[in-house]
Amino acid sequence: MRTEQMSYHDLWKEYHQKRDMAAREELLKRNVPLVRFTIERMPLPQNRSWLDMDDLMTAGIIGLIDAVEKFNPEMGGKFSTYAFFRIRGSVLDEMRAMDWVPRSVRQKSRELEQAYEVLGRKLHREVTEQDLAKHFKMSPKRFQRMLSEIYVPPVVSLDELWEDWDKKRRDVIAADINTSDRTAGGAFTELAGKEARELLGQLIERLPEKERLVLTLYYYEELTLKEIAEILEVTESRICQIHGQAIIHLRAATRAERMDFVIK
Numbered sequence: 640m641r642t643e644q645m646s647y648h649d650l651w652k653e654y655h656q657k658r659d660m661a662a663r664e665e666l667l668k669r670n671v672p673l674v675r676f677t678i679e680r681m682p683l684p685q686n687r688s689w690l691d692m693d694d695l696m697t698a699g700i701i702g703l704i705d706a707v708e709k710f711n712p713e714m715g716g717k718f719s720t721y722a723f724f725r726i727r728g729s730v731l732d733e734m735r736a737m738d739w740v741p742r743s744v745r746q747k748s749r750e751l752e753q754a755y756e757v758l759g760r761k762l763h764r765e766v767t768e769q770d771l772a773k774h775f776k777m778s779p780k781r782f783q784r785m786l787s788e789i790y791v792p793p794v795v796s797l798d799e800l801w802e803d804w805d806k807k808r809r810d811v812i813a814a815d816i817n818t819s820d821r822t823a824g825g826a827f828t829e830l831a832g833k834e835a836r837e838l839l840g841q842l843i844e845r846l847p848e849k850e851r852l853v854l855t856l857y858y859y860e861e862l863t864l865k866e867i868a869e870i871l872e873v874t875e876s877r878i879c880q881i882h883g884q885a886i887i888h889l890r891a892a893t894r895a896e897r898m899d900f901v902i903k
Contacts, residue, residue, distance in 0.1 A: 651712040666707050673719060674699035677726040680863060695730050702729025747785065748887060755891035765847050766888070786880050842892045850885035853878060 642650065642665040650669075653662035678695055706725035710718050754774050758766045772782035843851055856862045856870070864882065868875040 655712055670703055673722050674703055674726055677723055678730060695733060698729045698733035699726045702726035752887045752891045755888050767847060842889055846885055846888060849881055853881045854885050
């Protein structure tokens, strides 16, 4: 039977078990729309003069190829979800390679992240924009301007925060077990992944309401930033700003949690 006439399930079976290249090409062809879908849901900058969309599409295709080659249909789970992360990661790598973020912006972003950590330990509650403005000795209006100045599409996304935490937790567990015991290793690392997802969910629940809502609508409801802006009746640039704050906030929180895990 020609690959064009085969079911999706049969294509995966043909490629996974026999490494049939015709099946591989058909799987890639059917999943190419995932690349554009993923890129459209990434918080790209509004000023895109420096950004070559063809390069991003090429990077996304490379991520898709990697996903097809590494996905194991026998492990369960949806390929589209697995591929989404691979494509996103490949596109982010391409954006990093462009080195388009000024050093001053990176520095201010780090300072904001550190402020979240310091104030979080000091206040033992949600850190608000008012707290941050006071910390930086700025008026609320000047602080808003600073956020606009330093906002860039986060190079660390919510997906990567989970993956980074998950990997570190797995590495610690792997060091404590007999690596030759594949059954035990698989059970422990699966548990680590579950704990990582639960932890990230808990950290999101601790965010200020607006940050929590934007992340929920963007990552779980899969709305675009423009659609979220329409729902909340604010500008798209303001949603980008809140999204960036939330990621910085979570990055500071996950680092603190990782330190607690290592100390324990």
